Amino acid sequence: MxxxxxxxxxxxxxxxxxxxxxxxxxxxxxxxxxxxxxxxPRATATLMDATGAAKGNATFEQTASGLRMRVQATGMAPGPKGLHFHMMGKCDAPDFTTAGGHWNPTGMKHGKDSGAGPHLGDLPNIEIGADGRGQIDTVAAGVMLMSGATPLLDADGAAILIHAGPDDYRTDPSGNSGSRLACGVVTPA
Structure with a gap:
């Protein structure tokens, strides 16, 4: 010993x-x-659907190039789904409208393919497999979690949402990504 x-x-x-x-x-x-x-700085979010059932989780970690995020989703229909930061740290069911619109502190248009975007709340689609599960590990360039001129976690917080359909990366203001399936309040870890 x-x-x-x-x-x-x-x-x-x-x-x-x-x-x-x-x-x-x-x-x-x-x-x-x-x-x-x-x-x-780090943060987490638990994604819930309109019934309160857990649909996944997200972790966030500040890096020099932006906010690294890892999102895991479960129990969803297969296919690509829009994924966005929303401007309020509220996720009231059934439609999650309390999360507000997409987080856009710089006033850009929606979508990387729009010619006048993207705004900071735009994120890549998450691909959900035939088993109802999906994950994404990406860096949201330029996003600051708790510091800088436009931190994601400002006085009214922020949420991350998964939408019913894919983001087309060009239609303003939401990428034509459909209704809000799951919502998670971003909380400092």
Missing amino acids: RDVWVKVTTLAMLGATACAMTACTMDVGGTGTAGGGAAM
């Missing part, structure tokens, strides 16, 4: 030494941040 303790202690000391030599810091979860900076 003493040998195990010695090995664990040695590994911990080596890790701390490596961290000190590279000027990283360790947060409570044990992840390091290079350059001695603070851990980057």
Whole structure:
């Protein structure tokens, strides 16, 4: 048993030494941040349908290039679905209109293919497979979770929504993506 303790202690000391030599810091979860900076902001959301049933989850992590998001969905009809940030941190059933319109703090048109967009709330479609499940791992360029001139988590919060149909990436204001199937309030982690 003493040998195990010695090995664990040695590994911990080596890790701390490596961290000190590279000027990283360790947060409570044990992840390091290079350059001695603070851990980057994170957030989560649980996606629910109009009946209150869980339909997935999302995690968000600030990066230097934007907001990295990982969304997992379940129990949905197959096919591509529009995925967007909405401007209010509310998800009242049955239609989730309390989430407001798409988050668009810079006043751009909707869609990467519109010629005058995209706005910051535009996200890639999530593809739902034949088994009713889908996932996406992407970076929303330029999006700041809690800092900058236009943070996603401002005074009234934000939500992430999955729509019934695919975003066509050009029709303003919503990409012609249909009704709102699932909604999750973005909450700091």
